[in-house]
Each structure stands twice: as structure tokens, then as C-alpha cells.
Amino acid sequence: MRATLMYRSGDVRVEEVPDPTIQEPTDAILRVTHACVCGSDLHPYHDLEETPGGRRMGHEAIGVVEQVGDDVTTLKVGDTVIVPFSWSDNTCAFCRDGITTSCVHGGFFDGAPSATQAEKLRVPQADGTAVVVPEGTDESFMPSLLTLSDVYLTGYHAASQGGVEAGQTVAVIGDGAVGLSAVLAAAQMGAGTIILMGRHESRTDLGRQFGATHVVAARGEEGIAEVMEITGGEGAHVVLEAVGHMPAYEQAYGIVRPGGVISRVGVPQYEDAAVGFASLFGKNATLTGGPATIRAYLEAALPQVLDGTIDPGRVFDRELPLDDIAEAYRLMDSREALKVLIRP
Amino acid sequence: MRATLMYRSGDVRVEEVPDPTIQEPTDAILRVTHACVCGSDLHPYHDLEETPGGRRMGHEAIGVVEQVGDDVTTLKVGDTVIVPFSWSDNTCAFCRDGITTSCVHGGFFDGAPSATQAEKLRVPQADGTAVVVPEGTDESFMPSLLTLSDVYLTGYHAASQGGVEAGQTVAVIGDGAVGLSAVLAAAQMGAGTIILMGRHESRTDLGRQFGATHVVAARGEEGIAEVMEITGGEGAHVVLEAVGHMPAYEQAYGIVRPGGVISRVGVPQYEDAAVGFASLFGKNATLTGGPATIRAYLEAALPQVLDGTIDPGRVFDRELPLDDIAEAYRLMDSREALKVLIRP
Numbered sequence: 001m002r003a004t005l006m007y008r009s010g011d012v013r014v015e016e017v018p019d020p021t022i023q024e025p026t027d028a029i030l031r032v033t034h035a036c037v038c039g040s041d042l043h044p045y046h047d048l049e050e051t052p053g054g055r056r057m058g059h060e061a062i063g064v065v066e067q068v069g070d071d072v073t074t075l076k077v078g079d080t081v082i083v084p085f086s087w088s089d090n091t092c093a094f095c096r097d098g099i100t101t102s103c104v105h106g107g108f109f110d111g112a113p114s115a116t117q118a119e120k121l122r123v124p125q126a127d128g129t130a131v132v133v134p135e136g137t138d139e140s141f142m143p144s145l146l147t148l149s150d151v152y153l154t155g156y157h158a159a160s161q162g163g164v165e166a167g168q169t170v171a172v173i174g175d176g177a178v179g180l181s182a183v184l185a186a187a188q189m190g191a192g193t194i195i196l197m198g199r200h201e202s203r204t205d206l207g208r209q210f211g212a213t214h215v216v217a218a219r220g221e222e223g224i225a226e227v228m229e230i231t232g233g234e235g236a237h238v239v240l241e242a243v244g245h246m247p248a249y250e251q252a253y254g255i256v257r258p259g260g261v262i263s264r265v266g267v268p269q270y271e272d273a274a275v276g277f278a279s280l281f282g283k284n285a286t287l288t289g290g291p292a293t294i295r296a297y298l299e300a301a302l303p304q305v306l307d308g309t310i311d312p313g314r315v316f317d318r319e320l321p322l323d324d325i326a327e328a329y330r331l332m333d334s335r336e337a338l339k340v341l342i343r344p
Numbered sequence: 345m346r347a348t349l350m351y352r353s354g355d356v357r358v359e360e361v362p363d364p365t366i367q368e369p370t371d372a373i374l375r376v377t378h379a380c381v382c383g384s385d386l387h388p389y390h391d392l393e394e395t396p397g398g399r400r401m402g403h404e405a406i407g408v409v410e411q412v413g414d415d416v417t418t419l420k421v422g423d424t425v426i427v428p429f430s431w432s433d434n435t436c437a438f439c440r441d442g443i444t445t446s447c448v449h450g451g452f453f454d455g456a457p458s459a460t461q462a463e464k465l466r467v468p469q470a471d472g473t474a475v476v477v478p479e480g481t482d483e484s485f486m487p488s489l490l491t492l493s494d495v496y497l498t499g500y501h502a503a504s505q506g507g508v509e510a511g512q513t514v515a516v517i518g519d520g521a522v523g524l525s526a527v528l529a530a531a532q533m534g535a536g537t538i539i540l541m542g543r544h545e546s547r548t549d550l551g552r553q554f555g556a557t558h559v560v561a562a563r564g565e566e567g568i569a570e571v572m573e574i575t576g577g578e579g580a581h582v583v584l585e586a587v588g589h590m591p592a593y594e595q596a597y598g599i600v601r602p603g604g605v606i607s608r609v610g611v612p613q614y615e616d617a618a619v620g621f622a623s624l625f626g627k628n629a630t631l632t633g634g635p636a637t638i639r640a641y642l643e644a645a646l647p648q649v650l651d652g653t654i655d656p657g658r659v660f661d662r663e664l665p666l667d668d669i670a671e672a673y674r675l676m677d678s679r680e681a682l683k684v685l686i687r688p
Contacts, residue, residue, distance in 0.1 A: 093578055094602045102602030102627055161628070234437055258438045258446030264625065271620035276612040281634045283446055284505070287619065290628030 002344070003118035004325050005054030009047055012057070012326040020114045020122035025071035026089075028126035030063030030081065034146045035116045035342040036316070037328045038085075039176045040244075040267055045329055058117025059085035059109035060149040062133070062142060066120070074127045080137070081130035082302070083116065083123055084294035085109055085150045090128030098296040103128070108291075117325055119344045131298045137306065143313030143341055144305045147181065148298050151339065152312035154265050155181025155242065156301070157292035159189055162238040162263030166190030169231055171255055172212070174242035175203040177315040177339040178265060180210055182240040184312055187211025195227055195236065197251065203338055206314060219247065224254035235260060241289070242266050246273065253279045264289035316341045346688070347462035348669050349398030353391055356401070356670040364458045364466035369415035370433075372470035374407030374425065378490045379460045379686040380660070381672045382429075383520045384611055389673055402461025402686075403429035403453035404493040406477070406486060410464070418471045424481070425474035426646070427460065427467055428638035429453055429494045434472030442640040447472075452635075461669055463688045475642045481650065487657030487685055488649045491525065492642050495683065496656035498609050499525025499586065500645070501636035503533055506582040506607030510534030513575055515599055516556070518586035519547040521659040521683040522609060524554055526584040528656055531555025539571055539580065541595065547682055550658060563591065568598035579604060585633070586610050590617065597623045608633035660685045 003017045020029055035058050048055065065079045075081060088095050088103035095103050105125055109115050114122035123129055133145060147153070155178050164170055170191040172182045175198020186194050187210060196212035197219075198204050204215040216226045228235060235257035241248050244266025252262045253274065262285060274280070280287055304310045318337040320328050322344040331337035347361045364373055379402050392399065409423045419425060432439050432447035439447050449469055453459050458466035467473055477489060491497070499522050508514055514535040516526045519542020530538050531554060540556035541563075542548050548559045560570045572579060579601035585592050588610025596606045597618065606629060618624070624631055648654045662681040664672050666688040675681035 097601075097603050099603035099628055161630075257441075259441050259443035268620040268625050271618050271622060272616045273619045274615050275617045275619060275631065276615035278615060280631070281608065281612050284443055284632075284634030284637065286505075286630060286632040287624070288628075288630040288632075290625045293628065 001119040002322060004057040004322070006044055006048055006051070006057050007054045008050045009045060012045070012329050013054070014323050014325060020120050022067060022069045023122065024124060025069040026125050026127065027069045028065055028072055028075055028123045028130065029067040030061070030083070030121045030123060031066050032061050032063040032116060032119060032121050032344045034062040034142050035344060036060050036146060037325070037332055037340050037342065038150060039178060041329065042333055043267070043269070045333055055111060056113065056115040056118070058115045060146060061116035061121055062146050062149070063121055068126060072126045075130055075132065080133040082133060082145055082148050082298060083121065083130050084298060086291065086294070087123060087125045087129040088295050089125045090295060095128070098293055100293045100295040101291040117322070117342060119322070129295065131302065134306070141305060143316045144311055145302070146341065147312040147315065148301050148305065150292070150294065151177045151315060152181040152184065153294045153297045153301060154178050154292040156185040156297055158182045158240040158242060158263045158265040158289060159185040161288045162240055162261045164189040164191055164238050167192040168237040169193040169195070170238045170240060171195040171197060171227055171236035172240045172242060173197045173248045173251055174266060175200050175207060176242060179242035180207050180315055181312055182242050183207045183212050184210040184310060186240065188310065195230055197223055200335060219251065223251060227255040237261070238263060240265070244269050246270050249273050253285060256285045258283040258285070261286045261288060265292060315339045319343065345463035346666055348401040348666070350388055350392055350395070350401050351398045352394045353389060356389070356673050357398070358667050358669060364464050366411060366413045367466065368468060369413040370469050370471065371413045372409055372416055372419055372467045372474065373411040374405070374427070374465045374467060375410050376405050376407040376460060376463060376465050376688045378406040378486050379688060380404050380490060381669070381676055381684050381686065382494060383522060385673065386677055387611070387613070389677055399455060400457065400459040400462070402459045404490060404495070405460035405465055406490050406493070407465055412470065416470045419474055419476065424477040426477060426489055426492050426642060427465065427474050428642060430635065430638070431467060431469045431473040432639055433469045434639060439472070442637055444637045444639040445635040461666070461686060463666070473639065475646065478650070485649060487660045488655055489646070490685065491656040491659065492645050492649065494636070494638065495521045495659060496525040496528065497638045497641045497645060498522050498636040500529040500641055502526045502584040502586060502607045502609040502633060503529040505632045506584055506605045508533040508535050508582050511536040512581040513537040513539070514582045514584060515539040515541060515571055515580035516584045516586060517541045517592045517595055518610060519544050519551060520586060523586035524551050524659055525656055526586050527551045527556050528554040528654060530584065532654065539574055541567055544679060563595065567595055571599040575601070581605070582607060584609070588613050590614050593617050597629060600629045602627040602629070605630045605632060609636060659683045663687065
């Protein structure tokens with residue numbers, strides 16, 4: 001089959017690789033029908049060192065079940081399923097808590113031997129991981145359903161961990177697809193004021209359609225000052241940080257209200273950061289977030305897509321065949337595209 | 345009047361200073377009847393630089409109202425009142441949120457011109473700050489009521505911000521008076537397992553009486569391993585960090601369960617710390633806490649002391665007159681005393 005490999009920063013290729021096979025009785029094999037490129041795929045696109053043999057790419061997918069292991073009971077051949085970016089048994093102590101990304105039998109497709117930007121995919125812990133799309137679902141829903149694999153539910157995770165309540169003021173840092181998804185999720189939760197911090201007008205326009213009431217293009221001290229002005233000097237109850245770089249974190253503690261929450265879903269590209277009296281502690285600010293626990297939200301979000309409550313698939317502004325995926329990376333890296341849907 | 349001044353690390357003196365006077369119509373003047381030395385007073389005791397004129401010390405007090413400003417309506421001369429370590433108007437947006445330590449008219453007695461280790465005290469924002477003790481309250485309740493000025497409610501703040509729920513596993517780092525108070529608060533909230541990390545047996549014994557089910561004397565990697573063993577490899581739902589030094593923070597993220605909460609009330613003696621994928625983010629751990637919002641809890645805690653539900657005053661193991669306060673600092677610094685009550 002064909003699969004996407006990255007050999008070093010900027011070097012993305014589609015090559016023939018062996019088909020995946022059932023390795024554990026809890027596995028399933030899918031034919032991938034919809035995949036995409038994630039903002040987090042751009043991190044290795046910027047800094048991956050020479051990797052002999054290449055790194056398999058992709059962690060978002062919808063596919064059709066082609067084969068199941070002997071222990072798989074909830075999926076059957078022919079089912080169309082959504083696959084979160086991490087697999088999980090959905091039965092261990094942490095999964096029962098809803099922290100499926102910490103499953104004791106879990107793992108991440110990112111960097112795994114079988115990843116989603118490919119014609120086929122091996123799904124470990126298939127019963128606990130994949131969620132079946134109702135038979136007969138119209139193709140037009142597929143982009144939005146694909147966002148339940150990562151991007152929309154990552155934005156949702158930010159808002160959920162942040163504890164967004166009706167009427168609150170929420171600031172979203174980052175106008176990428178996750179940031180826009182966070183806007184949509186905060187709006188779903190009834191946030192009264194949603195301030196989107198981003199400077200790409202086509203993106204912030206979609207953010208307004210998703211529910212942003214204010215857009216702040218300025219960054220740093222100037223951006224902080226604008227948010228403080230909008231909030232009457234009080235700051236945001238909840239800050240959703242959807243970037244992962246230090247300036248975004250610094251902006252977050254600059255605009256969070258005393259007693260407020262910073263919820264991060266941008267994978268931090270730093271380990272140490274300010275958390276002392278001057279940043280978080282003095283104003284009793286809370287720092288939360290982490291890898292989105294997609295599987296814990298997926299079953300509730302699926303009917304919201306199908307009944308039209310949410311249309312998060314609007315973050316896809318391009319579509320390309322798998323063979324052109326290098327172009328998809330380039331378009332997203334240059335910000336010519338917000339998010340590219342891939343048809344393997 | 346006599347007041348406590350610190351001139352540099354280790355140099356604590358009681359000296360004659362001018363009596364405090366009403367400066368704003370919202371002020372009250374108290375005759376201090378009960379004060380004490382706080383673990384946080386030991387930070388300047390260790391590292392205060394030469395301070396000409398001295399720094400006024402103390403931020404915990406019970407006292408009798410001697411004089412009130414023209415705008416004070418809820419206090420009258422002769423009332424016995426409890427004063428939190430920070431003053432607040434109790435009406436601003438942040439006070440209404442319960443974040444009284446961020447009051448727009450607030451401040452901290454620590455380092456203020458009038459502080460509590462003295463015969464008299466000026467209380468700014470007296471209506472919003474001081475809470476009246478019912479007339480006729482027996483002297484035997486005073487030590488426990490004094491802990492509502494800071495130490496017990498600081499432990500309570502840790503547990504409250506940590507969101508301790510009935511049946512959960514809570515780890516408390518630090519066997520000082522705040523750590524022991526956090527044990528008592530977690531027990532009040534119904535924690536199922538309370539692991540106290542501390543190595544001073546007389547203190548951990550009191551911790552057991554306050555509700556600790558396990559005591560771990562080991563620190564660092566060994567301490568983390570012991571907590572993980574007690575929790576069946578899962579970690580603690582909530583970690584209450586009552587120390588403020590980096591090793592305590594490192595221990596906290598080492599033992600917190602995926603999806604769990606670290607709640608800090610030990611004033612951080614660091615600004616930067618690990619918060620990236622390897623520490624907090626990867627396991628969706630939450631970091632919360634800050635200066636305790638005493639005033640928001642005080643009115644509910646007062647009847648709990650008077651009806652005997654809690655007896656947090658047991659953290660006082662010594663009592664000294666104001667003139668001997670230098671000895672109180674020495675006893676606490678050398679860990680010969682857990683917490684010293686002062687009679688001005």
C-alpha cells in the first residue's frame with residue numbers, strides 16, 4: 001500500500017510499504033477513506049532530523065473495517081469508523097476516569113509503525129478505540145466527522161478542561177484549526193464573550209462564524225492590553241491556548257482573570273515555564289489541559305454533527321489525494337491552507 | 345506600642361513604635377489579643393537583607409476593636425474579630441468570585457506598615473475583612489479560631505482548589521502546620537485515602553489524628569515510589585503541596601494521577617518550573633492554588649470550630665508573650681516547635 005513518510009524536516013514522501021496486518025486479537029485493519037494533516041504534523045515538518053527509513057505520519061482518520069482480530073466484538077467488516085489520534089482500551093482505571101490518553105494499554109498513532117496518512121491502518125484496541133458511524137451517513141458529513149478524530153474535539157477538550165460556563169468570558173489564543181474549534185466548543189458551552197486572538201483574517205472570519213464576539217490581532221503586551229480593555233480590566237475567566245509556543249503561554253497568564261483557568265491543548269514546545277507568584281500563583285490561576293481525551297467525547301459529539309448542531313468540518317479549506325500530501329504540508333506550513341483533507 | 349521588626353535574616357526584635365491610627369474611614373484599630381508566627385515568616389528569617397528601619401512582621405491575628413472609621417458599619421468597639429492575612433472590600437468583582445486575595449482595594453499585612461505581631465493593628469477595609477467572633481466565646485476556642493486567620497484555611501484552600509471529592513486519594517506534601525491543616529481539610533471533604541509526606545514523627549502523628557491514613561517519610565524518587573505503591577501504581581487524585589520549594593513541586597507531579605490535580609499553597613520559592621509534556625501536560629494534570637482566599641471561607645468555618653467539628657488549633661504546640669517572639673522564630677526555624685501562639 002501507499003503511505004506517507006517523513007525523512008527529515010520538509011521531506012515528505014508517499015511510498016509503497018507493506019500492508020498492515022492483525023498483530024493482536026484486539027486489532028482491526030481499516031481501509032482509510034479520509035485522513036488529514038494536523039497542525040502538530042508541522043512540528044516535525046520544521047525540525048525532524050534525518051530519519052533513515054522515514055517516520056510514518058498521520059493520526060486522524062475515518063476508514064472502513066476490512067479485518068478484525070478474534071477478540072474484537074463491537075466492529076464488523078464493512079463498518080465505517082472514526083479513529084481518535086490515540087488508541088485506548090476504554091476499560092482501564094484511567095479510561096473510566098475519562099483520561100483515555102493515559103490508557104494502560106494505549107498509545108499514539110503519531111510515530112507508531114502504522115499511522116493514518118496511508119491507504120490502510122492497523123487500529124490497536126479496536127473495540128475501545130474506534131467509533132462506528134451509522135450506516136447510510138451521507139458523504140457530506142464526513143469532513144465534520146473526521147474532525148472528531150482530533151481537531152474539533154481537541155478544541156472541545158480545551159474548553160471542557162477549562163470548565164467553560166454559560167455567560168463567561170473566554171479568550172482563545174491561536175487561529176489555527178484547533179483554536180477555531182475551541183471557539184466553536186466555547187460557543188456550544190454558552191460562553192458570553194469569546195475573544196479570538198489571531199491575525200489571519202480568513203481564519204478569524206471563520207472564527208466569528210463559529211461564535212467569536214471579538215478578534216484581537218495584536219500580540220504580546222499590546223495583545224494583552226487589548227484583551228484587558230475588552231474585559232473591563234478583569235481578564236478572561238478561561239483562556240484556551242491552542243498554539244503550544246512560549247509567547248502564547250505568556251499571553252495566556254497575562255490575560256487570565258484572578259481565579260481563572262488557562263487550558264492548554266497546543267502541545268507545549270517547552271518544558272519549563274513561569275508558574276510562580278508573578279504568573280499563576282499570585283492570582284490563583286489554574287493551569288490545565290493536555291492531549292485531548294477524544295474517545296471520552298466522541299460518542300456524544302457524533303450525533304451533534306449528524307443533527308447539524310455543529311459543523312466543525314468547515315476548518316477544511318482544501319482537499320488533496322494522498323499522492324499529493326507533500327503539497328498539503330506545504331500549503332499548511334505556508335498558511336495558504338487552514339487544514340487539508342486527504343483522500344487515500 | 346510594642347511591635348515586631350525584622351532587620352535582617354535571623355534578627356527579630358520587639359520595639360516601641362507609634363500606635364496605629366485611623367487613616368481611611370474604612371479602617372478599624374484593634375488591640376491584638378492573639379497572634380502567631382507563620383511558616384512563611386521563616387522565608388525572610390532565612391534571607392531578608394539588611395533592612396534599615398526594620399520590616400514589620402505578622403499577618404495572623406485575633407483582636408478586640410478599639411476604634412472604627414466613620415464608614416465602618418458591621419464592627420463596633422469591643423467586638424472580638426478574626427483578621428485574615430489579607431484585607432479585602434468583599435464587594436468587588438473578584439471578591440464576589442471568592443478571590444478575595446485579588447481584591448481591587450485589597451492588600452497583604454505581610455510587609456505592610458501595620459502588621460499583626462504587635463500590640464495594635466490597623467485593619468484596612470475593616471467591614472470586608474474582619475469577622476466577628478460571637479460574644480461570650482470561650483477562651484479555649486481562641487487557638488482554633490486564630491487558625492482561621494491563615495493556617496487552617498490555607499490548608500482548606502489547597503483542598504478546595506484541588507476539588508477533593510469523597511472517596512478520593514489525596515497526598516499532602518509537607519508536615520508543617522499548613523500541611524497538617526490540609527490533611528484535616530481533606531478529611532472533612534471525605535477523602536478516602538490521605539497520604540501525608542513528612543518526616544517529623546511528632547508532626548505526622550498529629551497528621552494521623554487529623555485523618556492521614558498513610559505517612560511517607562521518604563523523599564525524591566523513593567518517596568514517589570512509595571506513594572505509587574500505596575496507590576496501586578495509579579497516583580493520587582489530588583496532591584496538596586504545602587511547602588513551596590522545587591523538590592516538593594517535583595514530588596507533586598511525580599505522584600499525581602493522570603487527570604489529577606496539584607494544588608499549591610506553599611508560596612513558590614521559584615518562578616519557573618516544569619509544566620511540559622513530561623510533567624503536567626502529558627498526563628492531563630492540573631496545577632492550581634495560590635494565596636488562600638481566607639475571607640471567602642471564614643464565615644462557614646467559624647461555626648465548625650465552635651461546634652467542635654474541627655479543632656485545627658492543635659497545630660499550636662507552644663505559647664509565648666510578644667516580648668519573647670524572637671525565641672518563637674528560633675523554635676520554629678529549628679523545628680523544635682510546630683507553630684507558636686503569641687500573646688501581645
